[in-house]
Amino acid sequence: MLVLERRAQPSRVMAWTSPLMAVILTALCGSILFMAVGKDPVASLEVFFLEPIKDRHGWAEVGVKVAPLLMIAVGLSICFRANVFNIGAEGQLVVGAITAGALVLYLDDDSNGGFWLISLALLAGALGGMAWAAITAFLRDRFNANEILVSLMLVYVAELLLSYLMHGALMDPDGFGFPQSKLFSDGWLIPTVLSGTRLHLGIILALLAAVIGWLYLSRSFSGFKLQVGGIAPMAARYAGFSSRNSLWICLLVSGGLAGLAGALEAMGPIGQLTPSISPGYGFAAIIVAFVGRLHPLGVIFSSFIMALLYIGGELSQSRLGMPSAITGIFQGILLFALLACDVLIYNRVRWRR
């Protein structure tokens, strides 16, 4: 029978190939699913994974989805490495969108905008997300309250707050009572980087964040302290590393990045504030972070895969007539596959009588 035998040392080869194996495994499970509903598995997989990127425009759309996922996942990687489980990135995203959007609505007079003002709005978004995450940090720091639950509850509060503002203070006065804000004027919209597409500056910022995140974790002392605190908290304490500093740093960073992602969404592809500013990016980013092995550069790969799944799922609806539920199933399978394949990093499979 097959047994799992612990390796003497974690396998480096597996650490790199396990995400790839997970994707392949997901594709396999997907084919079985497609066959079970009577669709051609090869054609279906093609729609899921290849169709989204078959032309320049497709790549741009994938990029539009990658930007927020990547940005948030970079922050979450840092957080999770420190064993601080910020599950509330969705709430931080929403609050970031609110603060940036509110600033734009306040200052927008249809003729201004431009580099400095847009940057100001983005900064406001990042600060908003940071502030929201700071609540979680403070409650954990001062009162030991579990950050998973606090940050999760704050997501609901943030969403209700957005809904409240959308029906009241931030609603477009000329909008016939629809719960949306005024459209941001052109000067305030994030510039696109690929003409004729929706791909905006957010993708550059996200990639930049990934690189900076990687440098922080691998080259800085602060990043080192943070990671040690996550892997061996006792050793860290003994060495005098402040777990409190790590807590604040990682929550503020991930909150700031999530808030920035929210601001970019509002000022980029959407162009206004609406109650449905995010289709769950904050939660999807958690999976992206794990699939990317909590490595800021690894999450570039995993956010790409995740974006493909989102868009592939949509396309498989209109091309193959598959139901909308298919996306969630695939994402769940992907994560399961990854977690299972990860086992092989620390264990090897042996055939034993």
Added chain:
Amino acid sequence: MSGNFVRNALSAAAVALSVGVAAPALAQADQPLKVGFVYVSPIGEAGWSWQQEVGRREMVEALGDKVATQYVEDVPEGADAERVIRDLAQQGNKLIFTTSFGYMNPTLKVAKQFPDVTFVHSTGYKTADNVSVTNARFYEARYLSGIVAGKMTQSNIIGYVGAFPIPEVLQGINAFTRGIRSVNPDAEVRVIWANSWYDPGKERDAALALMGQGADVLTHHTDSTATVQVAEERGKYAVAYHSDMSRFAPKAQLVAVTHHWGDYFTDVARKVLDGTWKSNMVWGGLKEDMARVEGFGPAVPEDVRALVEEKKQEIIAGKLTPFDAPLKDNTGKVILETGSLDDDALNRMNYYVEGVAGKLPTR
């Protein structure tokens, strides 16, 4: 700014190119017209998106192989909607129906890039050369259903489970109330906002709360059958919305206010096929058969049905509207002294009429 200029120039070039490419395509009249639909929620078997889907099926039945349709359901409003709409346009659909108000801005953005594609947006208020807006005067049918509710209530308290306080929902509440008061001046309508289009648990709780307050007739402006079912369970009455829900509530349903898009969709498709389509704002009601009252329950007596039919004919003939003067809001302020509310005023409705208890939430 130079960035803007380059962007605009490139967009203009893209538009010119796509028009150039589209022109020969328009000449091929014998190819079936490709029609796309975008639904905001899963189709299910009752509710807003279901009625849109029924409309699509009716259009297909009417036009046969002159059309080839496809749809995408459960598309959230927001950045994703734009991509889906654009994808449908890129796949060659020449007529696209975007069926939720949150799709308004994405539809307009895509429409700018595809000037040879016709877009029809439901429940919005912005049009363009290739974008028209449609809505239905559900409130006319609501008024009629109010007559039924007003006659059938015994406690004189009628409950309304609403989703969000937007004008369309308020039109429904107010017209319903006006209908009730036209036959029963002592009755009162109480509203609970569930803050969701689609959460049966919340709907049920809201409905139960209303019944706890004494309501014996319920209605809703949400997307599930929960309200109607609770009424059935507790032996009360209900007015269903979107679809006829009598099979879920055989005893409770007094009548249903239903949407019918099939004729309108077919009409638009025909016009696009003929090349006679023009952008407009279509707001059909009882007269155009886009809104109906149907599904009368067994408890509704003949004379009430006759009264409803009589009033329906009056509305169709233009002799009566749900919002004829004098019109006061429920704080006593006079809204209208003569005439009746025009479309603009209807679209800006942000108050409760006399007969509705309470205040609107965000005022």
Added chain:
Amino acid sequence: MDSLAPLIASAIVAGTPLMLAGLGLLINERSGVINLGSEGMMLMGAISAFAVVVATGNFFFGFVAGALVSMLMSGFFAWLTIWLGANQVATGLALSLFGVGASAYLGLPYAGESLLPPQFGVPLLQDIPVLGQALFSHHPMVYGSLILCVAIAWFLGRTRAGLILRAVGESPTSAHSLGYNVRRIRLAAVLFGGSCCGLAGAFMSLVYTPLWVEGMVAGRGWIALALVAFATWRPYRLMAGAYLFGGITILTYHMQALGVPIASQLLSMLPYIATIVVLVLISRNSTWIRLNMPASLGKTFNPNS
């Protein structure tokens, strides 16, 4: 207030799925395992129960089916986290995501369908004015959840098995050195937790709103997780919390119906803010939190290390 009885009745019914799921998660977490898959398991339980009732007409089978399906899901979770050592938070999240998608997919043929469940009530007692409607006219599962609560409190506090479970949650290494099979005990706890979530989901689709729409659990799985912390991992406090949470939502509706002019969104925030407040209160004393929270929560235990 003539609406007091319906208010209490609705609060109890609204609190029941929270309590059922919460009790299961409580046992789960007492053994040291945190399972964030409650939302997915509840949805899968809901659709399985619904499908079975549509096919057989038997509500009892429906509940059993719901419990079984969720138990299987939690079994998969247990294998990944307890034996393969996968991260509990990530695996639980994946379970939820998968459960949301799979239930929506499986539920497609049933979309918008509904059932007419029989009406229940305790004979004689249900005719008492006010109290009768408030307390004695409920579905047997409501009373079942109360019995479950008492049983779990007794189990944890008065039985040897309960003591062992708590020991595993506090210090798996000590329990292991005493000869207890930590993994098996955790597995049992996780399976129990899963089946309770399944029962909660079945309650939602068979009793609470007897219809199926995708996503109908609407976040109650997450609230159940919060509830366990809110209750400091104690069954009776969980019961109080569940009814309180259920009650707050109902109360906001009654307040709306009475015309109280507070924005409904702000009122809807109350349960979540209340949870945060309680978390703060119970955690602020670090000794108290050690007394109240299972120490090994979320940490993987490997007997071979």
